[in-house]
Amino acid sequence: MTREKILITGASSGLGEGMARQFAARGRSLALAARRLDRLETLAGELSGQAKQVAVASLDVTDTEAVPVVFDSLAGELGGLDRVIVNAGLGKGAKIGTGKAHANIETVQTNLIGALAQAEAALKIFREQNHGHLVLISSMSAVRGLPKAQCAYSASKAGVSALGQGLQAEFAGSPITISVILPGYIETDINRGVKTSMMSDTDSGVRAMVAAIEAEKRRAAVPAWPWAPLSVALKLLPDAISAKLV
Numbered sequence: 001m002t003r004e005k006i007l008i009t010g011a012s013s014g015l016g017e018g019m020a021r022q023f024a025a026r027g028r029s030l031a032l033a034a035r036r037l038d039r040l041e042t043l044a045g046e047l048s049g050q051a052k053q054v055a056v057a058s059l060d061v062t063d064t065e066a067v068p069v070v071f072d073s074l075a076g077e078l079g080g081l082d083r084v085i086v087n088a089g090l091g092k093g094a095k096i097g098t099g100k101a102h103a104n105i106e107t108v109q110t111n112l113i114g115a116l117a118q119a120e121a122a123l124k125i126f127r128e129q130n131h132g133h134l135v136l137i138s139s140m141s142a143v144r145g146l147p148k149a150q151c152a153y154s155a156s157k158a159g160v161s162a163l164g165q166g167l168q169a170e171f172a173g174s175p176i177t178i179s180v181i182l183p184g185y186i187e188t189d190i191n192r193g194v195k196t197s198m199m200s201d202t203d204s205g206v207r208a209m210v211a212a213i214e215a216e217k218r219r220a221a222v223p224a225w226p227w228a229p230l231s232v233a234l235k236l237l238p239d240a241i242s243a244k245l246v
Helices: 014-025 037-047 067-077 101-129 148-171 202-214 224-232 239-245
Strands: 005-009 030-035 053-058 083-086 132-136 176-183 217-221
Touching: 005 014, 005 067, 014 030, 014 037, 014 202, 030 067, 030 132, 037 053, 037 217, 067 101, 083 101, 101 132, 101 148, 101 176, 132 148, 148 202, 176 202, 176 224, 202 217, 217 224
Parallel strands: 005 030, 005 083, 030 053, 083 132, 132 176, 176 217
Antiparallel strands: none
């Protein structure tokens, strides 16, 4: 099945913007949401010659009451939604107990509570129309609890993965499918400053994500090399080693 009408959150930059560009190049209709409406409007102008239709809306996913309102509005503009990509995320963080709780709490509120609010809104639409593809963008950081400044981020993304697994069990065999995508290091603002030989350039990383999404894989570590084997290794390696890999 070709998913023609796609909603992407966190679409004003990074992986969200990259996915929007690639789906536009495939001639899909797009609903783009993010906090920075000006950037969305600029992006929509750039994509208008490729995408069948582009609708945009300002959305802060931590405003859980606004999420279903915005999703319903965008679905109305596109005449329904075939796929929702829950991508909006935050990479703030600090060592827990060092007086910067606000950064960790904001990360969990955005990445996990925000993802849950988006899943609620998307699945309400999908249940009513009896079809749809929900894509949860998790992270390789979800595979193994990570220390220091990444601890809260890792926990938030583990929650996203668990949410996806539970929904996959619930909707097994139905016209509603659930995918959990776990990107490794892909060059975006959120990874700026990370020094690692395993960093993928943005285009390659986004292409791998889009390919996994189009295949509607239940779970995909992307890019497959080196992250597919590492997703297995991370569960087994000692803490001292695993903490250095992600």
